[in-house]
């Protein structure tokens with residue numbers, strides 16, 4: 001059973017809406033509610049975000065308690081909204 005008291009605010013909100021079946025075991029960006037979590041501060045260089053912004057990676061994209069991707073805050077915000085870290089290309 002998932003201990004809801006250990007979840008962050010956004011995780012809890014996602015768990016309330018989507019349920020906690022398979023929480024922390026199986027996460028899908030399509031089937032579960034996406035949310036973001038800030039990465040813990042660590043010493044040393046951070047990896048660069050791949051969304052094209054050139055900023056360091058600061059957040060992770062979560063679904064059902066599973067980390068699915070990592071990017072800058074903007075990239076993860078976009079991922080939560082659209083399921084894609086990179087901006088949508090309107091003209092392919």
Ligand SMILES: [Zn+2]
Nearest residue numbers: 049051053072
């Ligand atoms: Zn980025």
